[in-house]
Amino acid sequence: MELLFPAVSSSSSQIFATPKFKLPIVSLFHHFHPSNSLLLNGSIPSPSSLAFTSVRPLRNPTFSASQHLKTHRRKPPKLIQDSAQRLNYKFRIRALGKDSDGPSRNIDNNVTLVILSSVVTVVLAVANRVFYKLALVPMKEYPFFLAQLTTFGYVAIYFFILYTRYKAGIVTDEMIGLPKSRFMIIGFLEALGVVSGMYSGAMLPGPAIPMLSQTFLVWQLAFSTLLLGRSYSLNKIIGCFLVAAGVIFAVMSGSDNGQMLSGIGLIWPSLMIVSSAFQAGASIIKESVFLDARSHLKGRSLDIFVVNSFGSGFQALFVFLLLPFLSNLKGIPFSQLPSYLKSGAGCLLNAGSTGSGCEGAPLLPLLYVFVNICFNISVLHLVKISSAVVSSLAAMSSVPISICILSLALPYLPEGVSLSPFFHVGSIILVMGLILYNIPQPLNERSNIE
Incomplete structure (x- = not known):
């Protein structure tokens, strides 16, 4: 069985926000797991989009337009790193059936x-x-x-x-x-x-x-x-x-x-x-x-x-x-x-x-x-x-x-x-x-x- 997934383009790897009233931002990819994403939308995000956004806790919210929200990128899993080197993502899932060769058959x-x-x-x-x-x-x-x-x-x-x-x-x-x-x-x-x-x-x-x-x-x-x-x-x-x-x-x-x-x-x-x-x-x-x-x-x-x-x-x-x-x-x-x-x-x-x-x-x-x-x-x-x-x-x-x-x-x-x-x-x-x-x-x- 083979499933092919198209490539997903990525945008910038750093997010800048200049709101007048700063509020904590929750990343969309918080606690991301490839298998969960696969089950939800059938596509695999690019490595650059796997960013976990962290926000410094603010004791008192202030009005500031000069501060930037810093984002930190976590190293993507090896599976996605190897796939990112290709032009397109191609996920191949092969099922081990009864006719497959393996140790049990030997x-x-x-x-x-x-x-x-x-x-x-x-x-x-x-x-x-x-x-x-x-x-x-x-x-x-x-x-x-x-x-x-x-x-x-x-x-x-x-x-x-x-x-x-x-x-x-x-x-x-x-x-x-x-x-x-x-x-x-x-x-x-x-x-x-x-x-x-x-x-x-x-x-x-x-x-x-x-x-x-x-x-x-x-x-x-x-x-x-x-x-x-x-x-x-x-x-x-x-x-x-x-x-x-x-x-x-x-x-x-x-x-x-x-x-x-x-x-x-x-x-x-x-x-x-x-x-x-x-x-x-x-x-x-x-x-x-x-x-x-x-x-x-x-x-x-x-x-x-x-x-x-x-x-x-x-x-x-x-x-x-x-x-x-x-x-x-x-x-x-x-x-x-x-x-x-x-x-x-x-x-x-x-x-x-x-x-x-x-x-x-x-x-x-x-x-x-x-x-x-x-x-x-x-x-x-x-x-x-x-x-x-x-x-x-x-x-x-x-x-x-x-x-x-x-x-x-x-x-x-x-x-x-x-x-x-x-x-x-x-x-x-x-x-x-x-x-x-x-x-x-x-x-x-x-x-x-x-």
Whole structure:
């Protein structure tokens, strides 16, 4: 909307009066305000006419024709000063409508993107868990081979994608030239998480592993506060703990809670908790990489495949150095590791006599590898546009859904499983935690989503 106002010419800036009988004069523009004048007559006076006339108080009125009334000009507002430099006054009033660009629209777009990305992450997390279970049907004798395939295979896949994006101009030299020290720390922490998790997982009962792994979210909250300086409101903290508690109740389905950790030393549950701390620290450092890259890249966003490629590369390097130790943890002597890997590759390809009992390969393992890559990309994208805590909440919310789907009759898993009341209670607690975490905060409160 645009309103144009014509110029108003001004007369002299000083008023002289020579009345025979002097009386106080009241200025017409006393207490003038541009908006009031605009509403009254639709025109804007000139700067020179904005004079506030002051008259000395006279104790006794006198007849005098020689005295002059002095007037003092107050400095006009800056808006009128700038307009006075033009030949004509042109007031342009623009209304900010719904279609106008502004901070509110950017915030709404960011929230919408985070919600959509969270939904995609949940769907891929569910598919990742389901296909992992299906992939273990043909590869039940070779889970260590499947783990190493994903670790070293992803390095080649990620760097191939990074190379194609670099050739397309999406990834720049500045992105490639970022310091690699943080990527090395990420790979080292993730490798330590794999080793400690595998070592403790070999000594713990199955249901205890996902229960203790929920401390991952608690570690993320602590590291996000210490390393990134974030502060979380009480409802977000309580919501995170409710989500973790809901997952614990869900995975306790069908287990004997009282006897689950009986006869197991304190060191193994503690080591599993430490494993979650390593993984949580790696995710927080990834988030810091995205935040700090904006200053190095002059505001440009860092491509997620740079983080994925170099992080996975250093992780594979440290896992390779620890491979003799890892193979012994899984009951495979290092001298027998080459023959084990060869048999695992034969089962993956479902070739020859080795393929007996490997029905479903290579389709199911390859589906799992593909979905797992998509899931890792989705999680890192969600970390980039929101935070590591939000991505963890999305991944955790997939646990009850995955349990529910895996309880049904599936191809290669025809037998169904009945769910205990713990599962339903845990699902309700988890949903309550997600709702509490996402309760909108007042506008004057600083958002935790970057």
